[in-house]
Amino acid sequence: MDCLFCSIVAGKIPSSRVYEDDVCYAFRDIHPQAPVHILVIPKEHICCANAVTSENSATVAKIFEVIPVIAAEQGIDKSGYRVLTNCGDDACQTVKHLHFHILGGRKLSEEMA
Numbered sequence: 001m002d003c004l005f006c007s008i009v010a011g012k013i014p015s016s017r018v019y020e021d022d023v024c025y026a027f028r029d030i031h032p033q034a035p036v037h038i039l040v041i042p043k044e045h046i047c048c049a050n051a052v053t054s055e056n057s058a059t060v061a062k063i064f065e066v067i068p069v070i071a072a073e074q075g076i077d078k079s080g081y082r083v084l085t086n087c088g089d090d091a092c093q094t095v096k097h098l099h100f101h102i103l104g105g106r107k108l109s110e111e112m113a
């Protein structure tokens with residue numbers, strides 16, 4: 001399967017890693033939209049939020065355990081940050097491998113859409 005983020009997990013495409021464990025991988029977005037813009041992804045290929053099931057939801061839970069650790073490491077846990085995932089065309093999901101954006105480091109827009 002030709003998946004950009006699977007290739008990043010496999011180290012075939014370089015990335016700026018900020019966190020890694022056996023379940024998930026986090027790296028800096030190549031086109032940051034905020035001073036801190038990090039993507040947290042499962043190492044296993046899950047295409048999007050639609051594909052989260054009872055079989056793989058522990059992976060997603062682990063990602064949400066890791067997000068505050070990363071936020072603290074980046075110094076944005078106190079000031080605040082946004083976590084979002086795009087699912088499907090209307091949400092403009094461009095990479096079809098589940099990923100959670102962590103955005104912070106400045107006051108973010110009140111608009112979410």
Ligand code: 5GP
Binds near residue numbers: 092096
């Ligand atoms: P989406 O629009 O699917 O929610 O987000 C995909 C994100 O992946 C975008 O913010 C985009 O900048 C980022 N991205 C796309 N290709 C690469 C890449 O090769 N490396 C990194 N680090 N980020 C990428």
Ligand code: ZN
Binds near residue numbers: 004005046
């Ligand atoms: Zn993938």
